[in-house]
Amino acid sequence: MNPLDQVKEALTVAGFRAGWGALRFLPERAAYGLFDTAADLLHLRGSDAQLRANYARIRPDLTERELDELTKAGMRATLRYYCEAFRLPGLSHEQIRERVRVEGDAPVREVIDGGGSVIAFLGHLGNWDLAGAWGSLDLGHVTTVAERLEPEQMYAEFLAFREGLGMTIHPLTGGGDVFGALRSAAKRPGIIPLLADRDLTRRGIEVSLCSQPARVAVGPAALAVAERRPLHPVTIRHERRGSGWGIVITFHPAVEVPSTGATAQRVKAMTQSCVDVLGEQILAEPEHWHMLQKVFTADLDPARLAKVAS
Numbered sequence: 099m100n101p102l103d104q105v106k107e108a109l110t111v112a113g114f115r116a117g118w119g120a121l122r123f124l125p126e127r128a129a130y131g132l133f134d135t136a137a138d139l140l141h142l143r144g145s146d147a148q149l150r151a152n153y154a155r156i157r158p159d160l161t162e163r164e165l166d167e168l169t170k171a172g173m174r175a176t177l178r179y180y181c182e183a184f185r186l187p188g189l190s191h192e193q194i195r196e197r198v199r200v201e202g203d204a205p206v207r208e209v210i211d212g213g214g215s216v217i218a219f220l221g222h223l224g225n226w227d228l229a230g231a232w233g234s235l236d237l238g239h240v241t242t243v244a245e246r247l248e249p250e251q252m253y254a255e256f257l258a259f260r261e262g263l264g265m266t267i268h269p270l271t272g273g274g275d276v277f278g279a280l281r282s283a284a285k286r287p288g289i290i291p292l293l294a295d296r297d298l299t300r301r302g303i304e305v306s307l308c309s310q311p312a313r314v315a316v317g318p319a320a321l322a323v324a325e326r327r328p329l330h331p332v333t334i335r336h337e338r339r340g341s342g343w344g345i346v347i348t349f350h351p352a353v354e355v356p357s358t359g360a361t362a363q364r365v366k367a368m369t370q371s372c373v374d375v376l377g378e379q380i381l382a383e384p385e386h387w388h389m390l391q392k393v394f395t396a397d398l399d400p401a402r403l404a405k406v407a408s
Contacts, residue, residue: 121181122188126342129181137177138170146173149390151397156308157384171385178336178343179225179388186228187262191235197339198232202349206289209328210238215284217329219318219372221295222389223379224334224345227260230291232347234264239288241266243276243317245298270298277317284325291332292318294369295376296393304395305370308377311395319368323361328352329368331375335386350375 121129140146150169154160160168186194206216220226233240244257244267260267268279283290294315295307302313322329331350336343353371356364380387392398 121184126185129185130178130342133177133181134174137173140177141170141173146176146390148392148397149173149176149388152387152389152393153384155310155394155396156381168385172388175224175336175385176388176390179227182225182343183227183259186231187259189231194228194231194235197228197342197344199337199344199346200232200349201346202351203237203347205328205352206330206349207237210287210289213287215287215325215327216289217284217318217322217327218289218291218332218349219329219369219376220291220293220332220334221376221380221387222293223376223386224336224347226291226293226334227263228345229332229334229347230260230265231263233289233291237289239266239286240264241268241280241283241288241290243268243270243280243292245270277321280317280321281325284321284327290318290321292321294318294372295389296391303366303369305366305373306377307373307393308381312373312393313395313398314369314373314393316365316369318372319365322368323355323365329355329372331372333376333379335379335383348379 124132146169149172150165153168153172154165157165157168189197209216230240230242242260242265244260257267257269266283268276270276280290292315294317295312297303297313297315299315301316303316304311304313306312307314318329321327330352333348333350335346335348337346338344353368353375356367359367
């Protein structure tokens, strides 16, 4: 690593540490206002180009002005997630509960209270870290997977943050047999929420997301089939709470397990069912879907797709 990259890495990590250390002490309104301003500046600089491109694919009916307004709102939702992540370690258990409203959780509670586990298919909607913190308090043990970020020190900070909320975190890469670890977790009471609306490996599958071909993760459905556990699509959206924000977690009914077909076919059908649920929520309120990476097949690298196909 050259000296300039070392400086950039140090500043990035220092910024995240400062956020965790200082932002929690700001008044809530001021903290959200600060991050709204940052989001607007990033929008003006065009740093949300991929977010805009994703919105354009799912909402081709929008005018340029409408698309710009949606992208600006989506960028604010993205920065809102980080604002809440920085402040989350300073919240009491009661404050976490106050910021969460839950829908459709009765079937999930029944399974966990009975000593079983539930697999949850999540998208980049709302604030999944706040949802995980709530789940650790009021639902059951949370086990999940995290993308290994760069620089490594930043990943370590995020890992410590999430584990501090009571979750068990397995790194997507460099941490051994992730799927095996999840299968072990599925044998114990608790919930396994997995972000799956983006393929971070070469093992994902192509589905239809908002009527557009997209590649998503196969893990949730594969785990559900392998361990015969219920698979619930889960959507999260922000809602106004006084001077700040809270989230609404919706547990949708478990998807049906096909009675026939090879394992790969059953996994793909279940994945598509989950994506259909997420797609409905994304189309209804797209600003809550802050996907800043490429997910639609038309945007992906053809050379990479060729390697996947081979």
